[in-house]
Amino acid sequence: MSDQFNIADRLRQSAQAWPHQKAVVFPAGQDRQGRYTYSSLTFQQLDQESDRLARGLIELGVKPGTRMALMVRPSLEFIALTFALFKAGAVIILIDPGMGRKNIIRCLAEVEPEGFVAIPLAQLFRKIKRRDFPKARLNVTVGKPVLTSGIDYDWLLGKEWTPFEIIQRDRTDPAAIIFTSGSTGPPKGVAYEHGMFWSQVDLLRDYYQIQPGEVDLPGFPLFALFNSAMGVTTVVPDMDPTKPALVDPEKIIRQMNDQGVTQAFGSPAMWNRIGRYCEEHDIKLPSLKRVLSAGAPVPVHVIKRMRQTLSCEEADINTPYGATESLPVASICGREVLEETSKQTATGAGTCVGIPFPGVQVKIIRIHNEPLESIEQAEELSVGEIGEIIVQGPMATREYFLRPEATRLAKIPDGAQFWHRMGDVGYRDELGKLWFCGRKAHMVETAEGPMFTICCEAIFNQHPRIYRSALVGVGGKPQQRPVIIVEPEQGDFPQSQTARKQLTEELLELGQANALTQSIETVLFHKSLPVDIRHNVKIFREKLAPWAERQVT
Known part of the structure; x- marks a missing residue:
């Protein structure tokens, strides 16, 4: 292993081992017959392009430790810029664009970026809010500049490629600041070190036996970093990564088939939509042998549907457990869930x-x-x-x-x-x-003792008309009153008082049958539970609790 721990060195290793293999494939549009056209970079091309960009960043004034906000849509340029910033020794600030304007301003102001590598709209936003970012002097516009500086992607590329020496980094040197989803409070910036990225790559590769030459479609843009470090081709999905629950299944399936995708990562919300579409249209995904899903517990119905789409006998859906601050921690495969643990989950x-x-x-x-x-x-x-x-x-x-x-x-x-x-x-x-x-933070503390959300909600989720539910507490701790809020399946929301009463009685009967939920006497209906932006699946129970209090008082 190299003494250098700059994560960008893993790209260089891939470029040396597999120079002509495609590193990144991007859907560039559709032809007259509706077929996708693709742009791509090989590992050698990606390595050399990021070399040129890194040299340009250094000429701009980027030094080791310089904090640079990267706000670029998933693309060939996003991946090249990510590695270029690492190569230059910069610390990349990654903000989820879906967290809302106020959170974006607060998070960026908190970390005080020294520059922005961003699309024109984000650069315009920076200029309007320049008092919030007084240190941001090293700015690059990715796209046609509008009322912004003339320093753009082409300027960074400069002249033809010449060998570039990656800035030396130690294992504990800062590499990135990645913000949490804010599902249980304001988003916080998590400080990543180069050695942590190395460890993540090795843990994921070895555990899932990911092989060089595989093809991955990642629903989370930064996972392209892991792919390039493993010799795996990244296919950038044609989707808005901030809205996985609205993904177009037909587009994703076409990309998988076009590129022979062997692995794909997505939130449970993304696979819920794709799995239902495949079930409805009797679609199989023959090249896919490994599905990964994380961000929140993956519902059993999602696991079941996705396994039915897989043709290879050894193929499965895997659900790694972890968080922005620590990933991965543990993992379980879909076969084990369906054959061994799902019955226990259903009983709490x-x-x-x-x-x-x-x-x-x-x-x-x-x-x-x-x-x-x-x-x-x-x-x-x-x-x-x-x-x-x-x-x-x-x-x-x-x-x-x-x-x-x-x-x-x-x-x-x-x-x-x-x-x-x-x-x-x-x-x-x-x-x-x-x-x-x-x-x-979501525990409901009652006079009889604590109640745990995932355990209790699973009991009500067994009802065939319920898509998901949320347990919240009304009143002060430790004397809270437990309330279950349910989101019916699409088309199953009870419209009349009679229908609501009937469904309520059925749900309370389910609750009474289990000791964990016998104390729940109140059922509320919600058409769409509020969820986090990143995964579209973590339920904002802290927002639901005051709503529930208003409903029952």
Whole structure:
């Protein structure tokens, strides 16, 4: 292994090993017959293009550690610029454009970018809000400049390629600041180091046995980084990555078939839509052998539908468990879910997320809402006891950027190491499998004891007319009143008072049949539960709680 830990060096290794293999394929349009046309770069071309861009960034004034906001749509240019920024030693700031204008301004102002590599609209936005970004002097427009500087992508490319020496980085040097989805509070900037990216690549490659020459369609743009580091071709999907629940299944399926995609990553919302479309039209995906889905527990019906689309006997859908601060942690395959754990989930056992990755340690500790100054202060629980999930491993991030209090709350010192508190609750079973029971912040604290969202919601989700549900607490802790809010399947929302009463009685009957949910006496109906932007699947229960309080008072 190289002594250099700049993650961009992994691209160079791929370019040397597979120079003429396609690295990135981008849907450039459609011809008169409606067939896709594609643009592409080989690994050698991607390596050389990012070399030229990196040299241009350095000439612009980028130095090791310079914080640069990257706001470019998924494209050949996005991937080339990502590696170019790494090669130049910059720290990339990645903001989810779907988090809303106020959150974008707040997050960017918090990390104080020294420049923007961005589309014209984002550059115009920067100029209008320039008082919020006083340090942003190194700016590059990707696209036709409009009322912005003349420094653009072509300017960065400069002259013909000549060998470029990647800026040396150590394992612990900063590489990126990636913001959380904000599903349980304001988004926070997670500080990524180059060594963490290396570890993520190795963990994912080795666990899933991903081979060079495979073809991946990633629904999350940054996953192209992992692909290029593994010798895997990236097919940029024709979709808005901020709206996976609105993906056009026909477009994705055509791309998969055009390019012989062997692996695809997407949120449960994306696969829910594609799986339903495939089931309705009796479509198989013959080249696909590995589906990955993360961001929230993947519903059993999604796993079942996606497995039915796969033709290869060894093909499956895998659901890695983790978070922006620590990914991956554990994984389980669809076959195991359907054959072994789904029945337990339906009765309130939580969602099994599988066995931890090799080299990743997981502990369950007693739930605590304050910082823990050392691991000795954490009480480890026995098998089967629900508590906080904490993890340790080379992929776990060390801190939130400029958020010392948040860091102190989320990290537990352990000598020279540390444990990351996932913010989730769960337990380990007698086989060592990890079970997820919900977010700690979403626990409903009643006079009879705590109620855990994922465990309780699964019981009501068994009703064939219910798409998903959310458990919330009304009133003050620890005397909260549990309320279940349900989102019926499309076309099944009860329109009349009689229909609503009938469905309510059926749901309460389900709840009464299980000791975990016998205390729930109130059912509310919601046409579309609020969810996070990134995955379109994490339910904003903290927004639903005040709504529920207004409904029942």
